Amino acid sequence: MAADAQPEALEFYPMKQFALEPLFGQGEIHWYTPTNATLWMGLAILTITLLLVVGTRRRAIVPSRTQSIGELAYGFVHKMVEDVAGKEGLKYFPYIMTLFMFIVTANFLGLIPMSFSVTSHIAVTVVMALMVFVSVTLIGFFKHGIGFLKLFWVSSAPAALRPVLAVIEVISYFVRPVSHSIRLAGNVMAGHAVIKVFATFGGIALITPLSLVGIVAIFAMDVLVAFIQAYVFTILTCVYLKDALHPAH
Amino acid sequence: MAKPTTEISGQAGDALAGYGGKAAQEAGMPQLDFATYPNQIFWLLVTLVVIYFILNRLALPRIASVLAERQDTITGDLAMAEELKRKAAEAEEAYNRALAEARAEAQKVVAENKARIQAELDEAIARADAEIAARSAESEAKIAEIRKGAMDAVKEVATATAKEIVAAFGVKADGRTIGRAVSERLKG
Amino acid sequence: MEGDIVQMGAYIGAGLACMGMGGAAVGVGNIVGNFLSGALRNPSAAGGQTAMLFIGIAFAEAFGIFSFLVALLLMFAV
Incomplete structure (x- = not known):
């Protein structure tokens, strides 16, 4: 009854922001359809x-602002x-730089309202x-052959x-x-969903200021998370790579 | 104040109702909609390959070269600074050496001058001493002569005076005797 | 009626699953706290261990994210 009077009042769609839609017109999403994800x-x-x-096109010895950001990312x-x-x-x-740059830019672009x-x-x-998993495993087997399995044999532990x-x-x-994949997706998803939930609570006039403060706080945390999760994804890739290159414990 | 409260609770209740029903079915979790997976995976692979080629062909070699160039420049600058520092140290050393040399030279000149002046002085003193000695000898001779002259004159006067005195007493004295007595008395 | 009970169970389950995130919070706090107390004792060695810190945080946080995922699955997918 009240829902009929105010149909939009406090309906939570925290997941709707993640929905894939075709860029042009409606219809089924085929594997080749350009969607908002593509965009x-x-x-x-x-x-x-x-x-x-x-x-970096000027190749300046004393870098401009953009160039120093690029160099910072490279050096990092x-x-x-x-x-x-x-x-x-x-x-x-x-390869690792590709992954890092993609994740970090996608994360930060995702923070745009x-x-x-x-x-x-x-x-x-x-x-x-x-x-990452497949290539690291292949690298391990190509580099060390069957010796790569020593990764699972903790030689420092008691024999039993x-x-x-x-x-x-x-x-x-x-x-x-x-865990590698769920961590990234889960963190990004959680941050965005929580923002959406706070925003929905903003529909109640009394709570609106509180909800705004909450959104700002969560957004600030999301900015942090956007970088840290890219960092974590990359550093875990490096750790797995290290295991493949030096499998012995 | 009661009205908004009821309204909120009513809204919340409706929201919960809508949540379970419509939201769950319509929105669901787009992440678990397997029908969109091929699409996402396809575009993801395209994206990653494009990014990889952009990075590997353009960005990374360029940034690496810029960083290497900067490192070279910094190293070159450091080397140059080192060189300049070395040169400055050298110049300072040369300056100090020149200063020390100049000081030594000055000291030598001063010493030389001093020695020369000393020599001249000594010579002058010696000459002056000699002259003084000569003069004083001359003066002494003259004084002796004068003294001798004076003595003779005194003797003469005394003799004459004595002769006169003796004559005044009425005694006729022999001039030779008086002269002998005067010279004896003067000697004594 | 049956669907409602299933729904109710799913929601209760989702709420319970969210308690796992508290565990992740404890874990992350523990890691950072210990890192900090170690870092304050030997600040010169702290710089090299930030990577380890983040790896540790990532592992601890993963389980919180798993519980969050379970909650989401119960809410939207069951």
Whole structure:
């Protein structure tokens, strides 16, 4: 009854912002259909190009602002790969840089109001995590052959415990892509959904100021999370890479 | 105040009702809508490949070269600064050396001058001493001569005076005897 | 009626699942707190361990996110 009078009053659609829609017209989403996800991925490409290619086009010794951001990102990931995965890991630096730049730009673009968060979709993060998982496993087997399995054999543990630990290690190894992907998608999704819930509470006049404060606070935390989750995804990739390069415990 | 409260609770109740019914079915979780997966995965792969090529072909070599160039410049600047510092140190050393040399030279000149002046002075003093000695000898000779002259004159006067005195007493004295007595008395 | 009971169960379950996030909060707080107390004792060694800090936070937080995911699944997917 009251719902009929005010149909929009406090209806929570915290998940609606993540819905995929075709960019042009309505209809079924085929694998090739350009959707809003496509749009925001394209914007991510554009942002990365502006930042890292257009921003550095002058190759200045004393960098401009944009160029120093690009150099900062480069130095940040480069140092991370070198510190965590070692010198041999630097061979894979472009791939890790690709992942990092994509995640971080998609995360920050997703913070723009009315935008679409590509990284909140499990499909996206699972694919990236699986790419990391599969390539790290392949690198491990190509580099060390069967010796890569030493990763699961904790030689520093007492002999009786080793089989048990091996089982645990194998399980944790295969859980890696799950936690790796869910962590990113879950964090981004949670932040955005909470903002939406706060915004919906703003529909009640008495609570509106409180809800605004809440939105600002959660948004600030989301800005932090957007960067930290990209960082965590990247550093975990580096850790997995290190395990593949130096499997012995 | 009662009215808004009831309204809120009414709204909340409706919202909950709508939540369970319409929201769950219509919105659901788009993340779990498997029909959209092929689409997302396709575009994700396209995006990643594009980003990879942009980074690998354009951005990363460029940034790496810029960073390397900057490192070179900084190293070059540091080397140049080192070189300049070395030069400055050298110049300072040369300056100090020149200063020390100049000081030594000055000291030598001063010493030389002093020695020369001393020598001249010594010579002058010696000459003056010699002259003084000569003069004083001359003066002494003259004084001796004068003294001698004076003595003779005194003797003469005394002799004459004595002769006169003796004559005044009425005694006729022999001139030679008086002269002998005067010279004896003067000597004594 | 039956659907309503299922729905109710799902909502209660979602609420219960959210308690897991408290555990993640405790875990993350524990990690950061211990990191900080260690870092204050030996600040020179702290810089090199920030990567470990974030990895630890990520692992601890993952389980909170799992519980959040379970809650979401109960809310929207069941």
